[in-house]
Amino acid sequence: DTGVSQDPRHKITKRGQNVTFRCDPISEHNRLYWYRQTLGQGPEFLTYFQNEAQLEKSRLLSDRFSAERPKGSFSTLEIQRTEQGDSAMYLCASSPRLQETQYFGPGTRLLVL
């Protein structure tokens, strides 16, 4: 499968724990995006990278959230001290150079108990 992949697909954690998600974009896509989607809503933008540079962060991204894309390939999203309100689907998308089209991964569903 040459599409965007995410790992894990599901994560259950207890409030206060840290979690980390991984996204592998389509090969040679230089832009990578993270979104959060709650039930019945459209995805909400969190942050995006062009190569290894993080170019924009949403106000939704509190200081408990951090994202990296160290070598301009895969990306990680870490949530520290999780809260029940963090329960959502975390989606990753990637875009090829000079194109706006974003291709989404299958998402990581997080449940914070």
Place this chain on the structure above:
Amino acid sequence: GENVEQHPSTLSVQEGDSAVIKCTYSDSASNYFPWYKQELGKRPQLIIDIRSNVGEKKDQRIAVTLNKTAKHFSLHITETQPEDSAVYFCAVAGGTSYGKLTFGQGTILTVHP
């Protein structure tokens, strides 16, 4: 920031009928307008997109129209089939929100056989 409104929130049609979903946006500098289909538990999948220099685009049974002056765009599905049943999201990018997508709230389309 960009604001996207999508209507209706639910749409029920008989197989073979047409379905129309409308979105309005606020940032007149926005220039990219994709539509995504999301089936239950699956990733959003791009079904059609349009750029601001084009007024209409068709792909088989699916079409999108854009009115830049009024800042709204619509998805048209003709000859609907049960497999068209899903949640449809419009999105907007460009202008002051370059790179990131701002999504509408979604439309649950149900096509009855």
